[in-house]
Amino acid sequence: MSEAVDEMIADVADGGEVQGHLGLIAAMTREFTATRDADVMAKTGLERITKYVGAEAASLFLIDDNGKELVCSACSGPVDITGLRIPADAGIVGRVYNGRSGQMVRDVTKDADFGAMVDEQTGFTTKSILCAPLSLGDDCLGCIEIINKNTGDGLFETDDLTLLETLAGAATLAIHNFRLTQQVVTQERERHELELAAQIQRQLLPPDGGAEFRVHGINMAARSVSGDFYDILPLADGRIWFNVGDVSGKGMNAALLMAKTSSLFRCLAKATENPGRLFDAINSELCETGTHGLFVTMAGGLFDPTTGKILMANAGHEPPLLLDGFGEQFTFFEAEAPPLGIMPGIAGPDGYPTHEIDLNGGTFYIFTDGLTEATTFGGGMLGIDGARALIREHAEESPDRQLNSITGAVRLPGQSLRDDLTMLVIKDMGVHEEPGSTVPVPDSKDSVSGQILRLRVPAKADRLKVIRAGTEQAASFCDADESWTTDLVMAVDEACQNVIRHAYSGWDEPGDIVVDFIRDTDRLIVHLMDFAEPVDQAKIKSRDLDEVRPGGLGVHLIKSVTDEAIFVDPPEGVGNLFKLTKRL
């Protein structure tokens, strides 16, 4: 560009004034585009103009952000008025600014708009003024003003105004470019910072456990940083902590609270096995340091792959779904306590309610509202029914593939997500070694020997009727007569009563009782197993019948009607194994 200007100057070498004008314009345009410092640029520019026109002083006025005042942002000459503010509708500068056209005032004393206030303050005497607007389309950024021509006859010429207006045009573009550049630089810096934050955030997400792992998660941010999170934390014993959370609000504040909550989860999970208490501890910590009006919904817990059971708590989060092992029925688990970070102790003295969920070969899904509120291909929101249909459609796939399929279905090409989307899948393989399944069956070779029936029911009084009916059926299978059957039913019933009343005493929700009926040639063996603490066998003894009192008859009855009734060493995972033997 500067070479082209040089050539042009050379072409009109004899043009005198034209060459001078073009030279100045070329030099200043070069400077305007080369410099990064707006103040230096403006000051140098003004000095050149002052000198070239042969004037005493010059100043650059820019309109302030609210458009009410013109502010002197640079000047040259004997008096420094940088920072001086004048109302946008006052003086000759104001007239030029509002009229968007240059003015030449050869004698300010004859101009009614001239304000002498500045001269009074500075001691400077203004005689004549040349002023040009910095017009940019319909907009005006301010004005350039030149004061007191001190060469020739001391009067500004029309030519001077034309030159000033030309230079003002170049200056306007330079100022505009400079401002745009500043904006881009600021945006770029912010974008870079956000990208760094997003990077840190992604590092907070757990590593993928591989295709064989039962728990998988995915997090897709609508912006570069996310208010959503999930975590998967395997313990040394094979159990796995997991969570999905959603911070209210978006952007940096939400991202920081997310980082804090997920760190607290990771740290505090190592000190407890109870999700309800863990949630309570996280809630206390969040409330202690304040969340500035933000809060966190979270569902999470502890999954045991060997039993297929989950211990879970839910703090105000979208209800997780369990799809049964046949891919047919959904069960959902509503939150029973409010979100984290609102008030300490909000869930009550016992902490957040904890529930045991038996996946029983099914798949468990936790997600954020980014899924249910996602836009579908047909427009409209996916909704909970749409989410269920989508989950069911991909239920056969492995957990990591399911996540890709489901999130892929709501991520429209070329569109950003409406909201952060996070999802976690826990797949239960459904093949759990049932505690007690290794109880040895007599290896007699005759055709009648072998297991007849296994019952597994909750150890509750109302299930005794079922156990009695099962016992009758097992006896009938062995062609036992009525009185033999009556005795066996009584023995099994009494033994189960002991499990209900003693082994599981003090349990809010008792565990199961397993009753195995096994034929061993000419005997029927009944194994009764519970999953409670081993009982003190010394306390379970037959009472002295001479003493008439209620209770304590059970063991006596059992021993009276069976050939053998003893506790044997329970297999792994079983609390007590009581073995009854009765000859057929």
Next chain:
Amino acid sequence: MSLEITEKDGATIVALAGDVDLQTSPAVRQGLLECLETHDKVVVDMSQVNYIDSSGVASLVEAFQVSRKKGSFFALAHVSAAAMRVLNLARLDKVFSIHESTEDALAANG
């Protein structure tokens, strides 16, 4: 299980029906003890009891003990073979006043 109370010849007949087990025996116990609070002649008709376990027997024993303390009359009638087996095993057949029928029971009381 059901528990039905009727008056007959100045005595209270408590007719039990169904299974008296760990689940139902608390109701049997309460029914019998309430009856004994206001009546001094109580006969338990057990003809419809299919099954009774040690907790059911315990309820009967407790009622028996209360009646003795108060000097009231307490008897069992129509005891089924299955129930009798349990009473025999617990050696309670000699403790309770057991009769073929409610009439017999009332006759025994004179």
